Amino acid sequence: MQETLLGLSVGHLLPFTMSDSNSTDFTNPSTFILLGIPGLEAAHIWISIPFCTMYIIAILGNFTILFIVKREPSLHEPMYYFLCMLAITDLVLSTSTLPKTLSIFWFNSREINFSACLTQLYFILSFSTMESGILVAMAFDRYVAICDPLRHSTTLTNPMVANIGLVVVLRGAILVLPYPFLARRLPYCRTNIIPHTYCEHIAVVKLACADISISSYYTLSVEFLVIGMDVLFIAMSYTQILRAIFSLPTKDARLKTFGTCGSHLCVILAFYIPHLFSALAQRFGQNVALHFHVLMANMYLLVPPMLNPIIYGVRAQQIRDRLLQLFTHKGT
Known part of the structure; x- marks a missing residue:
């Protein structure tokens, strides 16, 4: 008989069955087994090429942003x-x-230590929450800069920016803290095989042979408080921003002002659209192939880090100018 996992028949997907792994009763397994992308094992090498390319772009791009902002005093602003x-x-x-x-x-x-798995789970969720909070802070910065420009320098002072950053970090760290503790207390007596490339929260807790309703309710509550409220605040900010833009007297003034927040809008879309597709695939995609779920979950963590520095490098003139100056200076 084929074992089922996450409501799917996976006997034809797994290179080994539960009898080959730790199928005995255990409360906390010493290790989990990550399958990668179930059903696409033969293509793992080929899939690794775009994954590795996106990761390299993300690393180089984000370090370049940090280097340019640190190097240029004119960019030391909120x-x-x-x-x-x-x-x-x-x-x-x-x-x-x-x-x-x-x-x-x-x-x-494929093996990952149980504690390392929960640590990875925590970092993914907490920093995703932090990123959402940073996008809200950036929307607030654009709102003040466009709707009340005379008070921008007095409202968003360096101490205020530091306090906003601290609140964003603490919110992400504290709200996500129950996730690994709730997952740790669950008994895992079915299998330790995770059909995923990393320790994604839903994929982990669904392996438990106990009621996971507390984890599910807490997850929904946090998603509503974080994603729901953050999207609402961003929408409210941009509603006011668009009103201010359309009230400008000339078309050139409207385009120039809208251009100052174009980069941020692109970054918002790059973050929330993959997240939306990933969440919908998890909640309502029971008939969607398992490998599609896994690929979407990876895109959610890969695409925004890769696109964000590209978007700001292309659209933000100050960063683009400093980058060109840097390469021109090295070439002379």
Whole structure:
């Protein structure tokens, strides 16, 4: 009889069955087994090429943003401080998953320690929450800069930016803290096989042979408080921003003003659209292939860190100019 996992028949997907793994009763397994992308094992090497490319772009791009902002005193202002926070968050998010994913693809290194798995789970969720908060802070910065420009320098002072950053970090760290503790207390007496490339929260807790309703309710509550409220605040900010833009007298003035927040809008879309697709695939995609779920979950953690520095490098003139000056100076 084929075993089922997450409501799916996976006997034809797994290279080994539960009898080959730790099928005896255990409360906390010493290790989990990450399968990578179930059903696409033969293509792991080929899939690793775009994954590795996106990771390299994310690393180089975000470090470049940090280097340019640190190097140029003219960029020491709230918008670019928040951009640096975003770059650091993206670096942690991508690095928390990609090295292990690539080790699965390249070296078939599928084991991950139980505590390391919960740590990875915590870093992914907490820094995703922080990134959402940073996008709200950036929307607030654009709101003040466009709707009340005379008070921008007095409202968003360096201490205020630091306090906003601290609140964003604490919110992400504290709200996500119950996730690994709730997962740790669950008994895992079915299997220790995770059909994923990393320790994604839903994939982990669904392995438990106990009621996971507390984890599910807490997850929904946090998603509503974080994603729901953050999207609401961003929408409210941009409603006021668009009103201010359309009230400007000339078309050139409207385009120029809208251009100052174009980069941020692109970053918002790059973060929330993959998250939306991943969440919908988890909640309502029971008939969707398992490998599609896993690929979407990876895109959610790969695409924003790769695109964010590209978007700001292309659209933010100050960063683009400093980058060109840097390469021109090196070439002379």
